[in-house]
Amino acid sequence: MKIVGLGxxxxxMxxxxxxxxxSEATDIVGYIPYVKxxxxxPGLTLHATDNRVEIERATHALEMAASGKRVAVVSSGDPGVFAMASAVFEALEAANKLAWLDLDIQVLPGITAMLAASARIGAPMGHDFAAxxxxxxxxxxxxxxxxxxxAGEAGFAMGFYNPRSKSRPHQFARALEILREACGGETLISFARDVSKPDERITTVTLNEATPEMADMRTVVIVGNKDTRRVGAHVYTPRYAPDAG
Amino acid sequence: MKIVGLGxxxxxMxxxxxxxxxSEATDIVGYIPYVKxxxxxPGLTLHATDNRVEIERATHALEMAASGKRVAVVSSGDPGVFAMASAVFEALEAANKLAWLDLDIQVLPGITAMLAASARIGAPMGHDFAAxxxxxxxxxxxxxxxxxxxAGEAGFAMGFYNPRSKSRPHQFARALEILREACGGETLISFARDVSKPDERITTVTLNEATPEMADMRTVVIVGNKDTRRVGAHVYTPRYAPDAG
Structure with a gap:
């Protein structure tokens, strides 16, 4: 069984x-928009399931792999970064079936959204960072x-996944407040929506200028460190840090 | 000009x-082992340079791009993660040439060593992490x-690049001491050497069992958080964190 990243x-990408x-799989398992x-x-069965059923989806994939199918679990981005790889191992542990421990399970990485966004922005993660x-x-x-x-105290650049949803509209506003305190209001923040897709939209402002509405669940947010700067149309974080922060 | 990641x-990969x-470039610029x-x-010129001359290399690439060449600056892994993208933007800023600011500079991401290692280990970066x-x-x-x-206090999993060199043999021993204090000695640490290459070697031990000799400059080191665990041959960090740490 393979757990693969689609970028x-x-x-x-x-x-x-x-x-x-x-191209070799008999069964593809994943969240609806990724399976699409x-x-x-011919010979390929697509198993698309809804969001928030990761453990059921992972268990189903393990069952099919145990029955001899060539299963590929697909994630957007990298399966090891806030995606299906951990869910499959959680399901494997919870199932507690000795035979499943002998399954050949491989994770194949993909381009994760944070680093795809970073590349489009310039090089904002060019120094130590947190996700x-x-x-x-x-x-x-x-x-x-x-x-x-x-993370602010450490001087990490930061990448945020799932910054804002309809069910918790106030939290991202609170996150921006904390970031202004921890990083300083002049620190650059970039909002990268639908990275690498036809509707890609990238905006960079200072933390002081940032508003919660700039993000939604299709946005990756990247905050620089105090040395992050613009050169031409690019935003980058230098490799060096001259002092102890 | 393109700054590309070779994985x-x-x-x-x-x-x-x-x-x-x-396949379309006229000139490839990079550190010797990556250009190799x-x-x-025919029609392609390879410009391989030694380590620690990143700014000279980046300036040379910008000069060639300004003269009309199709230049690709190559990095191993992802160019935005401890690699050439920031160096090119540093060189662009330092050159202070208006015409260069109009150059079409694009960063194309690659699979970074930390996430390639994570995939081979299982899913140790499956929760919040720092690089x-x-x-x-x-x-x-x-x-x-x-x-x-x-990072230990925050409960981040961590990926370390360039953990140990001959010129600073004591520092990684000191890093292990700090990690034992900050994360606890039973936390899992993985040493991934030559990931995805023929001589790949991956070892996972506890921080208490880890010794400095387990790492060199060709090793990526990954430290889990307090919930990181083994299931069968895999090491993974659960997606959930049940308490406030």
């Missing part, structure tokens, strides 16, 4: 090893606030 | 857009110590 959306796995990216062909999932579905919001403060 | 070493850029990965062909370059060439060691402590 952010542009089909030319898929690795050839992932393309090969998809796989071309139909944080801002959704509080699976962890308490207080832990997210703590991590934002500590 | 960690396996040619099937290159994206098709990067393969296309290389590019096949020679830290442990080399003190361009920043003070005291800042690295501070970042290790804060």
């Amino acid at each position: 952010p959306g542009d089909e030319t 898929v690795t050839t090893q992932v393309q090969h796995v998809i 990216r796989i071309p139909e062909r 944080i999932n801002l959704s509080d579905n699976l962890k308490p919001w207080s832990l997210i606030e703590k991590r934002l403060r500590l | 960690p070493g396996d040619e099937t 290159v994206t098709t857009q990067v393969q296309h850029v290389i 990965r590019i096949p020679e062909r 830290i370059n442990l080399s003190d060439n361009l920043k003070p060691w005291s800042l690295i110590e501070k970042r290790l402590r804060l």
Whole structure:
């Protein structure tokens, strides 16, 4: 069984090893919009499921792999970054079936949204950085606030996944407040929506200028460190840090 | 001009857009071992330079692009992660030439070593994480110590680039000490050497069992968080964090 990353959306950003796995699979398992990216062909069954059923989806994939199918679990971006790889291993542990531990499970990486966005912006993650999932579905919001403060204190550039949803509209406003305190209001923040897709839209402002409406669930947000700057149309973080912060 | 990522070493982990850029380039610029990965062909000039001359290399690439060449600057992994993208923008800023600001400079991402290693290990970066370059060439060691402590306090999984070199053998031992204090000695640490290459070697131990000799400059080191665990041959970090840390 393979757990593969499809990258952010542009089909030319898929690795050839992932393309090969998809061409050989008998069964594709994943969230509806990612499975939609796989071309139909004879001998291939597509199993598309809704959001928030990751463990059921992973268990189904393991069952099919145990029965001899060539299963590919597809994620957007990289399966190891806020995607299906951890869910499959959680399901494997929870199932507690000895035979499943012998399954050949391989994770094949893809271009994760944060680094695809970084490339389009310039090089904002060019120095030490942190990646944080801002959704509080699976962890308490207080832990997210703590991590934002500590990442700011450390001087990390930051990439945020799932910055804002309709079910929790106030949290991203609170995140911006914490970031202004921890990083300073002149720090640059970029909003990258639909990266590498036809409707891609990228905006860079200062934290002081940033408003919660600039992000939604299709946006990756990148915050620089205090040295992040513009040169021409590009935003980059220098490789050097001259002092101890 | 394109700044492209070749991924960690396996040619099937290159994206098709990067393969296309290389096939169309007139000039390839990069560090010797990465330029060696590019096949020679008529009409293509390879410009391979030594380590630690990133700004000279970037300036040369900009000069050639300004003179009309189709230049590809190649990095291993992802050019935006401790690689050439920031160096090119630093060189662009330092050159202070108005005409160069109009150059079409694009960064094309690749699979970065940390995420390639993570995939081979299982899913150790499956929750919030930090990426830290442990080399003190361009920043003070005291800042690295501070970042290790804060990342541990935040409960980030961590990926380390350039963990250990002959010129600074004691620093990685000190990093392991700090990590034991900040994360706890039972936290899992993985050493991934030559990821995706024929001599790939991956070892996972606890921080208490880890020794400095387990890393060298060809190793990416990954430290889990307190929930990181083994299931069968895999190491993964769950997506959830049940408490505020």
